[in-house]
């Protein structure tokens with residue numbers, strides 16, 4: 001049985017749905033991210049798990065207990081917020097031990113436990129500092145230790161790294177994951193940062209307008225997106241307009257050039273579809289005998305560090321191709337005609353209504 005379960009959960013604010021039809025099972029020790037754009041209902045769902053918001057409909061179960069109507073302080077969940085939310089008048093140890101004090105844990109045990117957590121979040125020696133004497137990253141470590149102090153059954157993190165600069169964000173991200181694994185604590189992590197979700201999670205829940213769009217492992221979400229929305233939201237994507245050339249043979253035409261996709265189409269010849277292609281699946285050199293080939297004009301080349309991004313104009317459309325940055329690589333001049341190669345298997349053809357809507 002799953003450790004955390006949301007069944008038919010919905011939340012309405014007035015007449016507006018913030019979350020609807022939300023069904024999810026999370027296993028014990030699993031790290032699950034809620035990923036989606038602004039206003040898609042991530043925080044509201046997290047707050048319902050925490051008990052800060054009550055669902056308009058549906059049930060929430062943690063362990064063997066239905067917590068749908070249980071107040072937050074009785075759910076044994078730890079929560080970390082984007083803005084740290086530490087008590088400014090309490091020092092580091094007092095902040096960490098706050099929940100234990102409220103729970104009536106004797107002072108000696110409290111201090112011992114706070115000391116252990118300080119160690120875990122690498123803040124030894126900072127016990128007597130006040131929040132204003134700490135950096136953002138240090139404050140967030142205190143917030144994490146405070147959330148863990150009550151030995152929660154579920155850890156809920158709401159964009160905990162978004163206020164920090166890039167380097168600290170990366171470091172703390174790794175620390176959170178390591179700590180989560182060490183403690184084996186079931187964790188829900190809210191983020192709008194796809195890289196964060198991909199690198200941290202056992203599974204990702206992609207949300208859109210209050211609904212779940214797809215649930216899957218990072219690899220499933222990246223390589224096998226359920227919709228054009230998911231494909232576009234995660235990673236960089238070429239969305240090529242094409243039309244069906246031969247439905248039964250799975251052939252499409254892109255700017256008058258025929259490609260093979262390996263599938264068959266329900267739409268008739270001449271109908272518009274969209275081909276989703278990841279830039280790293282494309283190449284300027286033929287890698288397999290049966291690769292597809294599109295001819296175009298090189299418009300520009302951008303150095304992104306380890307990656308070089310080539311932009312090639314095919315008809316009216318721009319295709320991006322990512323290659324590793326090889327210093328020996330010869331860069332052809334802009335304006336030159338080049339060929340873009342890719343295997344059938346790299347093509348994901350979207351025939352759904354989103355394509356018609358553009």
Ligand SMILES: Nc1ncnc2c1ncn2[C@@H]1O[C@H](COP(=O)(O)OP(=O)(O)OP(=O)(O)O)[C@@H](O)[C@H]1O
Nearest residue numbers: 013017018036037038039040041042043044045192
């Ligand atoms: N207390 C509230 N009263 C009324 N509407 C609310 C309330 N809280 C959230 N909403 C609305 O519910 C929807 C979902 O909000 P939510 O904060 O869950 O989104 P989110 O995905 O976390 O977005 P963000 O990434 O911007 O934080 C939004 O349309 C929001 O305006």
